[in-house]
Amino acid sequence: MDFSGKLVLVTGSSRGIGRATARAFLARGARVAINGRTEQSVMAAIAELGGGEQLLAAPGDVTTAAGCEAVVGCAVAGLGGLDVLVNSAGIWEGGPMEESDESLWDRTIDINLKGTFFCTRAALPALTARGGNIVNLGSDAGLIGEAGMAVYCASKGGVVNLTRALAVELARRVRVNCVCPGYVDTDMVRRDYIEASEDPGAAERAVSDYAPMKRIATAAEVAEAIVFLASDEAGFITGAALPIDGGTTAGR
Secondary structure, three states, X not given: OOOOOOEEEEOOOOOHHHHHHHHHHHHOOOEEEEOOOOHHHHHHHHHHOOOOOOEXXXXXXXXXXXXXXXXXXXXXXXXXXXOEEEEOOOOOOOOOHHHOOHHHHHHHHHHHHHHHHHHHHHHHHHHHHOOOEEEEEOOHHHOOOOOOOHHHHHHHHHHHHHHHHHHHHOOOXXXXXEEEEOOEOOHHHHHHXXXXXXXXXXXXXXXXXXXXXXXXXXXHHHHHHHHHXXXXXXXXXXXXXXXXOOOXXXXX
16 A cells, blocks of 8 residues: 555544554655644654654644634645545543533534544545545444443544545545544553543453453554555445444444
């Protein structure tokens, strides 16, 4: 999968799956715009990725339409166009429905779903001009329900069906797909779930045992699937929601 000369924006690429995805595209010859909320986080990620002319800083908040337009505009101007948009920016927060307030709802929907929509809208002219494509970050929680995760499930279910709707609407212009990871070994999972638990050891065992394969994914495994969906080898795939979950959504 050769991306030499290709121009890629990965939102939320200052850490986690996004940064692993940026690394995977970079290794295949792409020029990659790195996005995070702050200039400091973006520059730290660029340094970790090795720096150089193949990387471009595109910091900014993608929780508003204006923020999405600014981030995409920076990337398109700096790269000189756009072949691939990866909507990776996202947050994970859980809790019982009774404890899920309006601020949690707004925070989760704004970054996970609203940001995906408005980054896509902002990038569409540049992607259309180069016959590009989009890969969104869904989740296994967007394919099945999970107790204590109603708000997150709603946001990622929205991403999955948004992917399908846009794939149909834009089928003659750009391809639109999404990946649906289960638990992934990232700082977000470790910090916000495992380390925040009363018994981190038990939480880590529970996470590892959740999928039938009895382990959690690496960020690199998710990144490779994203690169495939963005590649010419996946040229007749659009509207797909690809589970990368060790069998979680296959059944019990």
